[in-house]
Amino acid sequence: MLSQALHEGWGLRMNKHILIVGGGYVGLYTALRLQRKLHRELRSGEARITIIDPQSYMTYQPFLPEAAAGNLSPRHMVAPLRRILPKAHILNGTVTKVNHAERVVTFQPAEGEPRQVAYDVIVMAAGSISRTLPIPGLTDIGIGFKTVGEAIALRNRVLHLLDVAESTDDPELRRRALTFVVVGAGFAGVEALAELEDMAKHSTRYYRNIEPADLRWVLVEATTRVLPEVGPEMGKWTLEQLRERGIDVKLDTRLESCEGGHVVLSDGSEFDAETLVWTAGVKPSPVVNDGDLPLDERGRIKGTTTLTVAGTTDAFSAGDAAGVPDVTNPGQYCAPNAQHAVRQAKVLADNIVRHLRGQELVEYRHKYVGSVAGLGLHQGVANVYGVKLRGFPAWFMHRTYHLSRVPTLNRKVRVVVDWTLALFFKRETISLGEMEHPRDGFRAAVATTRR
Numbered sequence: 001m002l003s004q005a006l007h008e009g010w011g012l013r014m015n016k017h018i019l020i021v022g023g024g025y026v027g028l029y030t031a032l033r034l035q036r037k038l039h040r041e042l043r044s045g046e047a048r049i050t051i052i053d054p055q056s057y058m059t060y061q062p063f064l065p066e067a068a069a070g071n072l073s074p075r076h077m078v079a080p081l082r083r084i085l086p087k088a089h090i091l092n093g094t095v096t097k098v099n100h101a102e103r104v105v106t107f108q109p110a111e112g113e114p115r116q117v118a119y120d121v122i123v124m125a126a127g128s129i130s131r132t133l134p135i136p137g138l139t140d141i142g143i144g145f146k147t148v149g150e151a152i153a154l155r156n157r158v159l160h161l162l163d164v165a166e167s168t169d170d171p172e173l174r175r176r177a178l179t180f181v182v183v184g185a186g187f188a189g190v191e192a193l194a195e196l197e198d199m200a201k202h203s204t205r206y207y208r209n210i211e212p213a214d215l216r217w218v219l220v221e222a223t224t225r226v227l228p229e230v231g232p233e234m235g236k237w238t239l240e241q242l243r244e245r246g247i248d249v250k251l252d253t254r255l256e257s258c259e260g261g262h263v264v265l266s267d268g269s270e271f272d273a274e275t276l277v278w279t280a281g282v283k284p285s286p287v288v289n290d291g292d293l294p295l296d297e298r299g300r301i302k303g304t305t306t307l308t309v310a311g312t313t314d315a316f317s318a319g320d321a322a323g324v325p326d327v328t329n330p331g332q333y334c335a336p337n338a339q340h341a342v343r344q345a346k347v348l349a350d351n352i353v354r355h356l357r358g359q360e361l362v363e364y365r366h367k368y369v370g371s372v373a374g375l376g377l378h379q380g381v382a383n384v385y386g387v388k389l390r391g392f393p394a395w396f397m398h399r400t401y402h403l404s405r406v407p408t409l410n411r412k413v414r415v416v417v418d419w420t421l422a423l424f425f426k427r428e429t430i431s432l433g434e435m436e437h438p439r440d441g442f443r444a445a446v447a448t449t450r451r
């Protein structure tokens with residue numbers, strides 16, 4: 001009945017092409033809901049959905065630290081877009097320009113020439129990238145922590161550096177290899193550091209010459225607190241916990257330079273490190289700058305409470321790329337996190353359907369409920385609906401919550417299997433870094449032949 005009404009109400013607005021830029025949290029969940037709500041229109045060809053993303057999968061980012069620690073297979077923390085969204089057309093590549101006046105984007109496919117893709121309704125869901133600063137040496141040695149590639153490369157790197165330290169007789173090289181720096185003590189930085197440190201410490205049992213105390217982990221934070229997402233009390237507890245574990249947490253300190261791996265901090269300390277992870281904030285994906293959609297003072301798509309793009313028609317945006325006013329906290333914007341992204345996607349999809357039917361749009365309203373964070377195996381911190389947990393209960397809550405959130409039953413089962421196997425068998429502690437350079441061996445063989 002509802003579907004029939006929608007169908008009839010839509011009579012004048014046929015063949016709508018909904019284009020979603022970005023297949024992450026917002027893109028995937030918006031498309032999933034549209035797929036359900038518009039199933040009849042999608043079948044009859046009255047509506048079409050296209051998603052453009054460089055990847056053919058959505059990354060469940062809160063699982064990146066667990067993948068880096070080897071508790072989860074990287075394949076199980078991503079959701080394959082084509083399998084989950086059979087009614088949508090997935091194009092792999094990037095949108096490089098949005099011309100909303102003409103209702104067309106420039107699409108750069110993974111291979112080949114760019115082309116124009118026309119649309120009727122656009123959803124800007126391109127998320128964010130690392131916010132960096134012009135710090136000498138940062139582009140040479142720094143690595144972010146936002147993608148599966150970065151998480152797995154970091155895991156391989158940490159384990160490879162343990163191999164290096166075990167095998168060298170140069171004390172300087174050894175010290176440098178065993179020094180790991182993370183800049184930024186928000187969610188991504190603290191979880192990445194805590195999981196990697198836990199994994200590295202565990203791995204030392206397989207090395208003859210490396211003791212846990214030989215590892216040096218430094219967390220550099222420009223403000224005076226860590227993990228603001230869990231509130232001041234739990235943030236303070238996290239700080240103490242990290243320090244008890246021997247992690248050198250430097251608050252109110254900035255990275256000044258890291259040229260050639262020589263780290264200089266604003267508190268005057270200097271040391272060498274082979275690894276520097278940069279997690280000091282995010283900024284909107286650069287595509288938001290390349291087009292005619294309005295931006296707010298922080299360079300995000302200027303959003304509204306109904307998740308449209310301010311001052312436009314047929315344009316919607318949400319997630320990390322958009323500045324969405326928080327109606328539960330007047331004068332503030334919704335924070336860039338998955339908690340908002342998933343809920344915004346639901347309202348956004350419903351508002352697209354309402355928009356196409358000529359109905360009034362509804363406001364996005366969600367009061368931030370707090371957060372959970374994993375700090376290594378069996379360790380965590382949580383502050384959800386005012387309930388504060390630490391240690392094992394928080395870690396258990398962290399896992400249960402994220403298991404309930406990771407998309408599709410298929411992924412949930414695979415994640416549980418990974419965790420269960422990790423309970424009964426020891427962690428994998430080998431570096432497969434050569435996977436990042438698969439042709440090196442072959443090249444060396446060719447060079448030998450030439451000689």
Ligand SMILES: Cc1cc2nc3c(=O)[nH]c(=O)nc-3n(C[C@H](O)[C@H](O)[C@H](O)COP(=O)(O)OP(=O)(O)OC[C@H]3O[C@@H](n4cnc5c(N)ncnc54)[C@H](O)[C@@H]3O)c2cc1C
Binds near residue numbers: 058093094095146336
């Ligand atoms: C390590 C880590 C841990 C986190 N933990 C939590 C947590 O515990 N709880 C929580 O609430 N939040 C957490 N977050 C934050 C959360 O993951 C993000 O807020 C959320 O992913 C934002 O969703 P989004 O759809 O806006 O962006 P994303 O999920 O990042 O998706 C954006 C998509 O757009 C694509 N894209 C970018 N540019 C283009 C372009 N030009 N053309 C086409 N496609 C493009 C990208 O490839 C990507 O797939 C964490 C983040 C990280 C990095």
